[in-house]
Amino acid sequence: QQPVQSPQAVILREGEDAVINCSSSKALYSVHWYRQKHGEAPVFLMILLKGGEQKGHDKISASFNEKKQQSSLYLTASQLSYSGTYFCGKNQGGKLIFGQGTELSVKP
């Protein structure tokens, strides 16, 4: 079953912060985050593992709460280059099951 992301879309001004959430109805052992810019391929951002380990990628960080089966992606002081669709994914039997995506638009 695919993870559920919220919100579906968000519009920001440069410099503003955003949070994208990802939840699963079944056990999560890890959460993968990818960003896809318009017309391009998805690009890996980070993997979060059990234990609540928080990993960062520049001004993008994430947290993982395996008890709640949730992960959140934090985009701080957003830049125009952050625009795109963000996907979370969970590993299931060696395959990645992606959420439906969150479209992020950063305006000047």
Place this chain on the structure above:
Amino acid sequence: DTAVSQTPKYLVTQMGNDKSIKCEQNLGHDTMYWYKQDSKKFLKIMFSYNNKELIINETVPNRFSPKSPDKAHLNLHINSLELGDSAVYFCASSNSPTGVYGNEQFFGPGTRLTVL
């Protein structure tokens, strides 16, 4: 050097035709994947190969047949194309997804297939 490459980038064809998409990776990975992304951007895995062996075969019509001649190449052949096959098809590769965590996947640029 391109890490994961796909050809062609665009494919426009008539219903009923047969077409192929090719994928190559030079990252030394042993696992390759095909994904389909529909018009709503939903990204869904179709197939996965590990060292030329098919390990994941999702509920995909048997008109779709993947082939992996070696671990650096994964091709997708589609017979009797239908309107609903229109989508962007992405190839990806990774190290073996051992354990429960999975590994970072590297995606190719995608092939936009339009069936008329």
